[in-house]
Amino acid sequence: MDDSVDTPLDRQIAAFRRFTRFYTRHLGVLREGLLDSPYPLTEARVLYELAQAPDLGAADLARRLGLDAGYLSRILRRFETDGLLAREPVPEDGRRATLRLTEAGRQEFAVLDAASRGQVRGLLARLPDAARRRLVAAMRTVEALLDRDAPAPWLIRPLGPGDGGWVVESHGRLYAQEYGWNAEFEALVAEIVAAFLRAHDPAREGGWIAERDGVPVGSVFVVRQDARTAKLRLLLVEPEARGLGIGRRLVEHAIGFARGAGYARMTLWTNDVLVAARRIYEAAGFVCTAREPHTSFGKDLISETWERALTPE
Amino acid sequence: MDDSVDTPLDRQIAAFRRFTRFYTRHLGVLREGLLDSPYPLTEARVLYELAQAPDLGAADLARRLGLDAGYLSRILRRFETDGLLAREPVPEDGRRATLRLTEAGRQEFAVLDAASRGQVRGLLARLPDAARRRLVAAMRTVEALLDRDAPAPWLIRPLGPGDGGWVVESHGRLYAQEYGWNAEFEALVAEIVAAFLRAHDPAREGGWIAERDGVPVGSVFVVRQDARTAKLRLLLVEPEARGLGIGRRLVEHAIGFARGAGYARMTLWTNDVLVAARRIYEAAGFVCTAREPHTSFGKDLISETWERALTPE
DNA sequence: CGGAGATACTTGCCCAAGTCAACGATCTGC
DNA sequence: GCAGATCGTTGACTTGGGCAAGTATCTCCG
Known part of the structure; x- marks a missing residue:
C-alpha cells in the first residue's frame, strides 16, 4: 500500500499514528466502563476540571478542555440548575464569573472520581509492579515530549x-x-x-x-x-x-x-x-x-x- | 482535595488518569487539524480500517472500532452509494459480506492518509531526533503494556x-x-x-x-x-x-x-x-x-x- | 476622552454521532 | 428440526457539539 521510500521518520510517523488509534480505542473502552454514571464524558471532564482547579472562568475552562464556548455554556447552566455549581461575578471584570462547585457538586464529583479511579486501579492491578512503573514512566515521557507550548527548560x-x-x-x-x-x-x-x-x-x-x-x-x-x-x-x-x-x-x-x-x-x-x-x-x-x-x-x-x-x- | 493515604499505587493511578486526560485533549487537537477533510472522524476511522485490513465483515469492523452496528451500516451504505466500497457475499456464510474498497475508495483514503501523516510529521519535526525516538519508544511501551498482544514489527x-x-x-x-x-x-x-x-x-x-x-x-x-x-x-x-x-x-x-x-x-x-x-x-x-x-x-x-x-x- | 477591536458569555439553529429496539435471514449446536 | 446466536438492516430517537450572531464588557491607543 505504500509506494514511497520508507525512512525511519516514516516508520516513526506510522508508530505515532498507530498509538493514536490504539489510545482512541482504549479511551472508548474506558468510557464504556463508566456508562452507568449519569454524566456523559464531556460533562464528567468539566466536573473534573472544576473540582481540580477552582476559580476558573468559563472561557478558561473551554480553552483547557478544547470545548465550544456555546456548548460549555449550556452544560454549566444545567449544572447550576441542578445545584452543583455556583457562579460568582468577578468584581474587577464585569464580563467574567468564577465557577465554583457547591458541596453537592463536590459530592457528585467524588462519586465519579472514585469510579474512575477504581477502574484504573483494576487495569493496573493486572500488571506486575515493575510493569506499572514502566507504564507510568512512559506515559510521563509522552506527555512531556508532546506538551511543549511552554519552551522546555x-x-x-x-x-x-x-x-x-x-x-x-x-x-x-x-x-x-x-x-x-x-x-x-x-x-x-x-x-x-x-x-x-x-x-x-x-x-x-x-x-x-x-x-x-x-x-x-x-x-x-x-x-x-x-x-x-x-x-x-x-x-x-x-x-x-x-x-x-x-x-x-x-x-x-x-x-x-x-x-x-x-x-x-x-x-x-x-x-x-x-x-x-x-x-x-x-x-x-x-x-x-x-x-x-x-x-x-x-x-x-x-x-x-x-x-x-x-x-x- | 485528597483525604486518603497516598500510596505509590495511588500516585500511579493519578499519573495514568492524568495521561488519559492529556491524551483526550491531544486527540481533540489532532482532530481539529483535519477538519477541512470531507470525512468526519468516525468515517475516517472506518475508511482507515477498511484500507488496512481488507476482507472484513461489517460486524468485525464494528467490534474493532467499538461502533454501533446500525450506525456503521448506514456509513457503509453511504460509502457504497458514493462508489468507495464494494461488498462481496461470502459463499460459506449467507449472512456475511466482505467489505472491500474500490479504486476510488483507496484514492479517497490515500488523500486522507497523507493529510494525517503530514500532520503527524509536522508534530514530530518540532522534536530533535533523540526526542522523537524516545517518544516513539515510550508510546510503544504504553501500547505493549496495556495491550499484551500487540505485535511489534x-x-x-x-x-x-x-x-x-x-x-x-x-x-x-x-x-x-x-x-x-x-x-x-x-x-x-x-x-x-x-x-x-x-x-x-x-x-x-x-x-x-x-x-x-x-x-x-x-x-x-x-x-x-x-x-x-x-x-x-x-x-x-x-x-x-x-x-x-x-x-x-x-x-x-x-x-x-x-x-x-x-x-x-x-x-x-x-x-x-x-x-x-x-x-x-x-x-x-x-x-x-x-x-x-x-x-x-x-x-x-x-x-x-x-x-x-x-x-x- | 472616545472609538476600534478584543474578550466573556449567551442563544438559536443546525447537523453529526450515536443509541435503541425490532426485524429478517442465516448459521450452529443439541 | 428447533432454540438460540450471529449478521446485517431499518426507523425512531437522543445527545453531543459546531457555528454564527448578538450583548455586555474590557483594553488599547491616538
Whole structure:
C-alpha cells in the first residue's frame, strides 16, 4: 500500500499514528466502563476540571478542555440548575464569573472520581509492579515530549554513561544530513570521544551535555592542547533546539571552565561551512588565525583555526 | 482535595488518569487539524480500517472500532452509494459480506492518509531526533503494556549515519545501568566502532542495526580476525525489545553473512555475567573454548571466548 | 476622552454521532 | 428440526457539539 521510500521518520510517523488509534480505542473502552454514571464524558471532564482547579472562568475552562464556548455554556447552566455549581461575578471584570462547585457538586464529583479511579486501579492491578512503573514512566515521557507550548527548560550537565556515544551519534547523523560528510567523520568523532573517555584529567578537561526534557540536545568539550592552551571541541546543538542560545551558553561554559583550570588561551578547529558556529565563536571573542584547504569526510573543505586569550577573572 | 493515604499505587493511578486526560485533549487537537477533510472522524476511522485490513465483515469492523452496528451500516451504505466500497457475499456464510474498497475508495483514503501523516510529521519535526525516538519508544511501551498482544514489527538493516554512535551510546548506557561498568567500556566500544567506520572491507565485514518503529533497538557486527576467522562483536538488544527473538536473529544474520563471506569459523569474546547473551550463543551453535579472569571497566570479570565452525551452505 | 477591536458569555439553529429496539435471514449446536 | 446466536438492516430517537450572531464588557491607543 505504500509506494514511497520508507525512512525511519516514516516508520516513526506510522508508530505515532498507530498509538493514536490504539489510545482512541482504549479511551472508548474506558468510557464504556463508566456508562452507568449519569454524566456523559464531556460533562464528567468539566466536573473534573472544576473540582481540580477552582476559580476558573468559563472561557478558561473551554480553552483547557478544547470545548465550544456555546456548548460549555449550556452544560454549566444545567449544572447550576441542578445545584452543583455556583457562579460568582468577578468584581474587577464585569464580563467574567468564577465557577465554583457547591458541596453537592463536590459530592457528585467524588462519586465519579472514585469510579474512575477504581477502574484504573483494576487495569493496573493486572500488571506486575515493575510493569506499572514502566507504564507510568512512559506515559510521563509522552506527555512531556508532546506538551511543549511552554519552551522546555534546559540545562548543562557533565557527561554521563552513554553520553559519549550520543556525541558520536549526533555528529555522525547531523553532519551527514546537513553537509553530506561520510562515515570518516563519525569515525574521527568516535576516536576523539574514545580518547577522552579512556583518560582525561578532570581538573583540566571536561565534556558537557545540554539537556532538554531529559534528552541530550547539545554538547561541548574542553581538552588540553598544551599546558597553557585549552582546545574547544565537539560543539553541537540539535537543529530543533537551535535559536535558544544553547550554543552560546555551551561555549561560555567551556570558556569558564578553561579559565578556572588555569589555561592562558583557548583554540579551536572548525570548517568554513559551519556558519552558525562561526557566529557563536565571533561573539565569544574568538578570532580566526589560520585557514587551510583540505580534503576530508568525502568533501573539499577549508579548515579554520580560531583563538582567544583567557585572562583570569 | 485528597483525604486518603497516598500510596505509590495511588500516585500511579493519578499519573495514568492524568495521561488519559492529556491524551483526550491531544486527540481533540489532532482532530481539529483535519477538519477541512470531507470525512468526519468516525468515517475516517472506518475508511482507515477498511484500507488496512481488507476482507472484513461489517460486524468485525464494528467490534474493532467499538461502533454501533446500525450506525456503521448506514456509513457503509453511504460509502457504497458514493462508489468507495464494494461488498462481496461470502459463499460459506449467507449472512456475511466482505467489505472491500474500490479504486476510488483507496484514492479517497490515500488523500486522507497523507493529510494525517503530514500532520503527524509536522508534530514530530518540532522534536530533535533523540526526542522523537524516545517518544516513539515510550508510546510503544504504553501500547505493549496495556495491550499484551500487540505485535511489534522490526527489521535488520545495515549501519547508516549516526548508527555507529548509537552503538557506543547504547552499550555505554546499558552496561553502566545493568552491570555498573565504567566509562572505560564506552571508550573501548567507541574505539571498536571508530576502527570499523574508519576502514572496513564491505565484502568481509559488516555492522547491522535492529530497528523497531524507526528506533534502533539492537546491533551486531562481524569483523575479520584472520583470513579464515570471523569475529562477532557488539551484540546488543535494548531491554524494551528483549524476548522477541531479536538477539537470536541478529546472530543468525551475522553467521549468514560470515558464511557468505567465505570464513571457515566464527569466534566471539564475551563476559560470564552476560547470561542472556550466553543462551543465544549456545543456541546458535557456539561453544565456550576459554575462560580467563580479568579486571576491566571497574569490575572483576571472567572473560569467555566462544567459537563455532562455519560450513558452507 | 472616545472609538476600534478584543474578550466573556449567551442563544438559536443546525447537523453529526450515536443509541435503541425490532426485524429478517442465516448459521450452529443439541 | 428447533432454540438460540450471529449478521446485517431499518426507523425512531437522543445527545453531543459546531457555528454564527448578538450583548455586555474590557483594553488599547491616538
